[in-house]
Amino acid sequence: MSCKRNCVTACDASEWPWSRGSDVRDGSGSARLRYKRCVARRAFSLMELMVVIVILGLLAGLVVAKTRSYIVLSKQNSSRVELAKIREAMESFYAVYGRYPTNEEGVRALVEPSPKFPDGLLNKIPKDPWGNPYVYNNPGKEAAYDLICYGADGREGGEGADMDLRDEETDGN
Structure with a gap:
């Protein structure tokens, strides 16, 4: 089964690997792990979010400093x-x-x-x-x-x- 089929955006709830009638589920939970891996690959990691927040903070700081100098x-x-x-x-x-x-x-x-x-x-x-x-x-x-x-x-x-x-x-x- 491809990862797309396991992703929430690519299928509805009836197609999830752990739903009834799914032939992917083997009882060991491997289908669920495949699903979680797929979702994890599509989402941002905490580190990526932190980097974005730091960059936005630096940009905001520069804007505030420049604005203050213009006010003065x-x-x-x-x-x-x-x-x-x-x-x-x-x-x-x-x-x-x-x-x-x-x-x-x-x-x-x-x-x-x-x-x-x-x-x-x-x-x-x-x-x-x-x-x-x-x-x-x-x-x-x-x-x-x-x-x-x-x-x-x-x-x-x-x-x-x-x-x-x-x-x-x-x-x-």
């Missing part, structure tokens, strides 16, 4: 855009008042209404994409003012997601 990159780019908007508001403030806001006024001076800007220069006090406030220092170390985003950790220094971002275009007016 998009937050950093968003922060650069916000820094540029704050810089433009600072330049408008400077054009009208002849000075940049003091440390005490900070970025809040760009939001508060004034006679020259009844709605303020910005709609609200901006926070970086990680929810931390932007740091404003007047005078700055190398320019008229420093505008800094401290990154994910909210502290000075760091690499990757914690990297500090500075407004590079302050020209020291």
Whole structure:
């Protein structure tokens, strides 16, 4: 008898080797063993399943890592855009008042209404994409003012997601 006849997918239950009327069954159980061997050859072994699971796990890990790096990159780019908007508001403030806001006024001076800007220069006090406030220092170390985003950790220094971002275009007016 061929293996196909013994496989579940190739025959119905009445044709199984241990069913009534089967001439393959010899009483020693050899027909049943042939059937089990056939099914075992058609199924995946535990080792093959483990290898597939490990490969899928590695692929999932790579996808998650790559996605996280894209999220960090998009937050950093968003922060650069916000820094540029704050810089433009600072330049408008400077054009009208002849000075940049003091440390005490900070970025809040760009939001508060004034006679020259009844709605303020910005709609609200901006926070970086990680929810931390932007740091404003007047005078700055190398320019008229420093505008800094401290990154994910909210502290000075760091690499990757914690990297500090500075407004590079302050020209020291």
